[in-house]
Amino acid sequence: MKTIVEARNVQKTYGARGNLFTALQHIDLTVAEGEFVGIMGPSGSGKSTLLNLLSTIDRPTSGEIEVDGVSILNMDEARMSAFRRDRLGFIFQDFNLLDTLTVRENIVLPLALARADLAELERRALEIAERFGIRDILDKYPYQISGGQKQRTAASRAIVAKPSLVLADEPTGALDSKSATDLLECLQELNMRERATILMVTHDPFAASYCSRVLFIKDGSVFTEVGRGETARPLFFKKIMDVLSVLGGGAPVGG
């Protein structure tokens, strides 16, 4: 199976000499195509740092990261932007929709930026809106729709250009439980049907239980890893809770 993410011995330190803070050390991570991987850990464990490194927003101090077979470390700004645009899709905790654009425009933004064919662009917008159940609100503005609809719009935007990797940063963080469940089910379906590769950082064990594999990070290192295998979701959720209780510190009990 094709490898989408390949991180080897990644290290990230902040600060100047004499006052160094190590955010990540000796991280090795491999994500295969079609995986839905969760990353969990208490506040300050380094999970967001890891996501930033993978999304090329930040650079590691040392180590090697390849996404979709391309080393992302030695790219200039223009190529990095193009890479983000073409290969990555983002879902943020606070949606990050552009309030000047309608839902439809928000969704097709990556395609427009890539100067995709107009007919193809409109077809994709409809297809995805259908999948996420937001077809009726395509011409509304973000301030006119609910948080759940916003996040589904953001998710639509993330996958519209068929990226190699979807990065989700606490996507359910700002949603009520009903909206969160809807979104997670959509993501799961996307992962299963279209074999989209998703990497999700979350605090929430309930959200993590939708993943196929969950990585636990503590103090900048990988603590352990739990695979779902053929277990049912409620059982997997229990397994995650068990790890968290050992891990300790800052993980809320959600669900």
Place this chain on the structure above:
Amino acid sequence: MTPWDLAKKNMKGNARNYGIYFVSMLISVVIYFTFVSLQYNKDIEAGMASSQNLRTVFMGSSVVLALFAAVFIGYSNAFFTRNRKKEIGLYALLGVRRKTIGRMLLYENLILSALVLAAGIGLGTLLSKLFGMILVRLLGTGATTAVGFGLSLEAAANTIAVFALIVLATSLHSYRLIYKFPLIELFRADKKGEPAPRVSVWAALAAALLIAAGYIAALREIHTTEQFALNMGIALVCILLGTWLLFRAAVPALLAAWRRNKSRYYRGTAMIGVSQLLFRVRGHVRTFSMIALLSGITLGIFSIVYIQYYFAERSTAESRPFSYEHASVDPAFDEAVRNIIGADRDHPVVSHLSIPVVELDASLTNLRDIPIHYYSYAEPGKSVSILSASAYNEAAKALGRHETVRLASGEAAAIRPMLDDQTFAEYAGQSLELRIGDGKRALPFVALLEGRVLSWRFPDLFAVVDDGTWAELAKAAAPTVFEVYRVEGQEQAGATADRLSALAAGRDDARLNMFYAEYKRTQEESGLFLFIVGFLGLVFLAATGSMIYFKQMTEAHADIGRYAVLRKLGVSRRELRRTIAWQTLFVFVLPLAVGTAHGYVIMKVFTAGLVGMNFTIPILLSMGAYVAVYFVYYAVCVYSNDRILNPA
């Protein structure tokens, strides 16, 4: 910590924020002080021929400047306070009493004003030297006038007094602001989502129609003062309304049309730019209209004055065709004049003529009855000047002109009055009737001559008749002989002109007219106006530029998040820079374009009397200068926007 300490700390920590406010206040102070110190400058006053005139004009302008500074500082203060709402809210939340916060703001304002005044007066002293030199240069008085360099205490006192008042007013205003807003209001984030305005094509069309109607009304031919007032009233209302409606409806309609053109809209960053502009367009209506009108007025007036300055020499050459001209009164006087002019070796005489003119009382002619507008001034008692064809031709030749007149016996030609646009068609079929002795002669007009050979006088009624008729006339009424001289370099013949006017002092019958004196007078007058208008124009320009700049910076701060998202989604810095530059261009060009059109029409209206002159060069120069300075603001704005929205 006392409010005083807090104020000092705030200013140190927030130097950048204060920077914009500081600079805008500084600009006002520098401009005002420069202007006022010119007003008090003894050297400039002494160098001017019409000192009283200068003083009045300067005084009026400084009042306008002070008012303007007040509005401008008020605007920047409002902007600045608005930006600090959150900070004020935080203090209130921490339990600082409103009274204390108010005092803190007052102290800040005082410290800032003191700094601004000190810096402004310092800079203004340097600048007033520079502007003084420009003024002297414009007045054409030559390098003889030295402009003093010292600090003008009177000007400093005046400036401090005016700005103390303004600062007091703005401080009171921001003091009130703290009491007005409930705490929650202070914390509320910037307005969310101004929905795109509903677009009405009809309103857009109405805007275009109103502006067109305004222009037509302004440019319509007029014959009476009442008509002029009515037209201007209609034009003013139409243009004001039209401009507002244009930005309210037509611009959104344009952007919406763009949005509907999907193949162009869904292409690269076009979507970002257009939607951003649409999102902001409602909040821009007032600023845009104001800027368009302000720059229209500035540009129009500046062009008018510049055109006048530019043509000062030409119009002088028209009203004073010869370098020196006087009526021959007695041989001794004529001799004295000839000697003075001859003694001026630097300006040798090119030609010297004697032009005999019969000055006939208008009641002896039919000019009052001729239905050509200008001749309605031919009241009884006013004289009509009649030249012979040969005298006219001789003078025209001496002036280096090619226009000559050939009259058969019993024919007449008219000379076109200054600043009039008569054509021969109006004269065709008319004739000049003269009463000579007991007989009456009707001389049909056969030509309209454009070049005048004698100085302008009132009433400006000149006619040329054939030599035979003229000789008869001269027998009946003794002609006045005008001695005219043409010299080289007449623009510099100041010394001779002074000597001649001393000689002719008290001798009104000599009717002395000199090119130099008139040239200097028009140059001084139009130069002075050019200077003042230029100066005020600069202030308006600075104000409009800063207004857009402030607005852009406020919006940029509100847009930071949006642009950060775009960067995350993979829009490269170059693409972002391009869309920022494009959006900023739209915001700058739109009001400028409308303003330029308005300015052009204003200029047209008020220069309609200057017939037959080609304005292209002065218009291009004055508008070019305006646009150039305006675009400096644009460049600065793009740079600042880019730094805020597109950090490395």
